[in-house]
Amino acid sequence: MAATRKTQIIKVIGATITIVLTAGTPVGMYYGGISWFGVGFFLVTGYFCMLTQEAFYHRYFAHQSFKTSRTFQFIMGILAELAPVRGPIWWAANHRDHHKYTDTERDPHTPTKGWWQSYMGWVYTDAYIAHNYKNAADLTRYKELRIIDKLFWVPMLVSFILCYWLGSHLEQTRPELGTNGLQLLVFGGFMRVLYPIHIMAWINYFTHSTYYNWGYRNFDSPDTSRNVWFLGILGAGVGWHNNHHKHGRYASTRVMWWEIDASAALIWVLEKCGIVWNVRWIPESYREEARAYRALVAAHGEPEPRIGVGPSEGRRPQTTGSTSVSEEASLTSAATPEERLAS
Ligand SMILES: [Zn+2]
Numbered sequence: 001m002a003a004t005r006k007t008q009i010i011k012v013i014g015a016t017i018t019i020v021l022t023a024g025t026p027v028g029m030y031y032g033g034i035s036w037f038g039v040g041f042f043l044v045t046g047y048f049c050m051l052t053q054e055a056f057y058h059r060y061f062a063h064q065s066f067k068t069s070r071t072f073q074f075i076m077g078i079l080a081e082l083a084p085v086r087g088p089i090w091w092a093a094n095h096r097d098h099h100k101y102t103d104t105e106r107d108p109h110t111p112t113k114g115w116w117q118s119y120m121g122w123v124y125t126d127a128y129i130a131h132n133y134k135n136a137a138d139l140t141r142y143k144e145l146r147i148i149d150k151l152f153w154v155p156m157l158v159s160f161i162l163c164y165w166l167g168s169h170l171e172q173t174r175p176e177l178g179t180n181g182l183q184l185l186v187f188g189g190f191m192r193v194l195y196p197i198h199i200m201a202w203i204n205y206f207t208h209s210t211y212y213n214w215g216y217r218n219f220d221s222p223d224t225s226r227n228v229w230f231l232g233i234l235g236a237g238v239g240w241h242n243n244h245h246k247h248g249r250y251a252s253t254r255v256m257w258w259e260i261d262a263s264a265a266l267i268w269v270l271e272k273c274g275i276v277w278n279v280r281w282i283p284e285s286y287r288e289e290a291r292a293y294r295a296l297v298a299a300h301g302e303p304e305p306r307i308g309v310g311p312s313e314g315r316r317p318q319t320t321g322s323t324s325v326s327e328e329a330s331l332t333s334a335a336t337p338e339e340r341l342a343s
C-alpha cells in the first residue's frame with residue numbers, strides 16, 4: 001500500500017513520541033534526579049497503564065469479553081490512551097487480525113517477519129497504520145470512539161502536563177520527598193508510557209517465537225502461542241498467551257493456579273461494583289482440557305504446533321499469498337495431538 005499523507009503524518013507523530021520519551025528518560029533523570037517517591041510513582045502508574053492496555057484495549061475493545069455502558073466504554077478508551085500505541089479502534093482492528101491470521105503472512109506482528117517488525121516495526125507499516133476498520137464495525141459506530149481514536153495522543157499529553165505540575169507542587173510543599181516537576185514527568189510520564197508499550201512489544205515477539213521457544217503450552221491451539229511466566233506477571237495477564245489464544249474471548253487468562261492474571265482481578269472488581277457485566281469467565285471444562293493436554297505432553301513430549309489450521313476463534317483459511325499455509329498444513333497437521341504424537 002502506498003504511503004498516503006495521513007499515514008506519513010501518523011508515522012511522524014509516533015516516531016516523535018517514541019524518540020522524545022526514549023531519549024528524554026535518561027536526560028530527564030540526569031537533570032531531575034531520582035527519588036524513592038519517583039520510583040514508586042512509576043511502579044504504580046506504569047502497572048495501572050499496563051492494566052488499562054490489557055483489560056480495556058485487549059479484553060474489552062478487541063475481544064468483547066464483557067459488556068458495559070457507553071459512558072464507561074468511553075472512560076476505558078481515555079484511560080487506555082494514557083499510554084497508547086494508537087487509539088482503541090486501531091488497536092482492536094489490528095489485534096483481531098492477529099488472532100484471525102496468527103503466524104501467517106497477514107498477522108501484523110508475527111515473529112516470522114523478523115524481530116523488528118514483530119516488536120515495533122508493524123506500528124510503522126503503512127498497511128497496518130491505514131487499517132480499513134472493516135472488522136471493527138462494533139466500535140466505529142460510536143462517534144466518541146472515532147474521535148478519541150484519531151486524537152489518541154491527547155490524554156497522554158495532558159497526563160504529562162499534570163505530572164509536571166504535581167512534581168513542581170510537591171517540590172514546594174513536600175520537599176522531603178525529593179521530587180520535582182522534571183523528575184515526575186520522567187518517572188510518572190515518560191517511563192510510565194514506555195512500560196506497557198514495550199511489554200506489549202515483548203508479547204508480540206517472545207510469546208510467538210519458535211526461535212526462543214520460552215514457556216509452555218496448556219492447549220494444542222493452532223498457532224505458536226506460549227505461556228511465558230514473567231510476561232504473565234509484568235503484562236497483567238497477557239503473557240499467559242497460549243491460554244488466551246485458545247479462546248480469546250474469555251475475560252481471564254488464568255487456567256492453572258499459578259497463572260496470576262491481574263487484569264481478570266480488575267474486571268472482577270468492576271463486575272462486583274456493577275460497572276461491567278456479562279463477563280465471559282473461564283468454564284471448568286476449559287481447565288480440564290488444559291489438564292488433559294498437559295498430561296499428554298508430560299507422557300509423550302510436546303507435539304509440533306499446527307500453524308494456521310484448526311478450531312481457533314475467528315480463524316479463516318488464508319486466502320492470499322502464493323502457497324496457502326492452511327491448505328498445506330491441514331493435510332499434515334490437522335490431527336489431534338494424540339494422533340500426531342502417535343505418528
Ligand atoms: Zn498472540
Ligand SMILES: [Zn+2]
Binds near residue numbers: 063248
Ligand atoms: Zn487477543
